[in-house]
Amino acid sequence: MKKNLKIAIIIIIAICIIVPMSVVAYNNYQYNKEQADFNNTMKKVSDMENKTDHETDELLINRTVTIAQVQAANNKTINTGNEEIELLQNLSKNMTNETLKNYTDIEIERLTAENKAWELEIEDGNALHNYYHGKGSISEVTEKTNQLTTYTDSTDDKKMEAEQYLTRNPELKDRLNNLGIDEDFLETQREDYSNCNIIY
Numbered sequence: 001m002k003k004n005l006k007i008a009i010i011i012i013i014a015i016c017i018i019v020p021m022s023v024v025a026y027n028n029y030q031y032n033k034e035q036a037d038f039n040n041t042m043k044k045v046s047d048m049e050n051k052t053d054h055e056t057d058e059l060l061i062n063r064t065v066t067i068a069q070v071q072a073a074n075n076k077t078i079n080t081g082n083e084e085i086e087l088l089q090n091l092s093k094n095m096t097n098e099t100l101k102n103y104t105d106i107e108i109e110r111l112t113a114e115n116k117a118w119e120l121e122i123e124d125g126n127a128l129h130n131y132y133h134g135k136g137s138i139s140e141v142t143e144k145t146n147q148l149t150t151y152t153d154s155t156d157d158k159k160m161e162a163e164q165y166l167t168r169n170p171e172l173k174d175r176l177n178n179l180g181i182d183e184d185f186l187e188t189q190r191e192d193y194s195n196c197n198i199i200y
Contacts, residue, residue: 034097037091042104042181045087046179048080048083049080054118056077060196062196063197067125067128068119074118091104100172102165107162123144
């Protein structure tokens with residue numbers, strides 16, 4: 001009987017030690033997995049965006065292009081943006097770290113506004129094309145241009161919000177820098193397409 005009691009006490013003590021250690025180990029695993037998922041997803045999204053940014057720059061900086069070329073590039077950018085948004089949404093819904101989740105959500109909102117701006121740029125280009133070829137009115141062009149400006153401003157606002165968020169969370173900013181995620185998400189990076197001549 002004493003032997004059974006000793007065994008029971010040993011089992012209870014072992015359970016009291018093993019269960020909390022297992023919970024701690026599992027929580028550490030989940031924490032590390034969430035951190036790695038954030039790093040990997042942000043890097044992947046940044047790389048995707050860098051690629052489309054580079055392709056757009058190659059097309060538009062100091063070049064003469066047709067509206068069809070611009071719209072094809074915009075459609076590719078929209079498709080890539082949709083993939084980026086989906087990756088970030090999947091990341092966000094599984095996050096428990098509030099700082100990382102908030103930043104991810106800002107980027108989702110920014111990409112959503114940016115994608116809408118790309119869509120409106122296509123519509124604006126179509127309206128201009130129609131106007132130049134006698135099939136549309138200047139009021140249609142003005143309407144599309146105003147809508148485009150609204151979403152471009154919204155994108156800029158989200159970029160500024162991301163910058164401010166990173167200023168308040170310098171560890172996160174350092175992490176993104178250490179991952180090699182450049183400022184493609186941020187307001188300070190803008191290319192000058194003013195020398196691009198678009199043929200409508």
